[in-house]
Amino acid sequence: MQLFNYLLHHDEGIDPTLAEWIHNAIDDFFQVDPFVLIVIGIIGILIFPLILLTLSRRYKQQ
DSSP: OGGGGGGOSOSSOOOHHHHHHHHHHHHHHHOSOHHHHHHHHHHHHHHHHHHHHHHHHHHHHO
């Protein structure tokens, strides 16, 4: 655990007022269910490497 202590900004938790404000700002901006955002994120994470693999194979054959 000593190795990763430098990554911590501080020991305190996030300010609840700030967390609520960020949550509301994201909800107001996207105006969709959080589950939809999670699904879109997972799909993006899974498809991005497939696109890179496809493009690398296509350009390797040329």
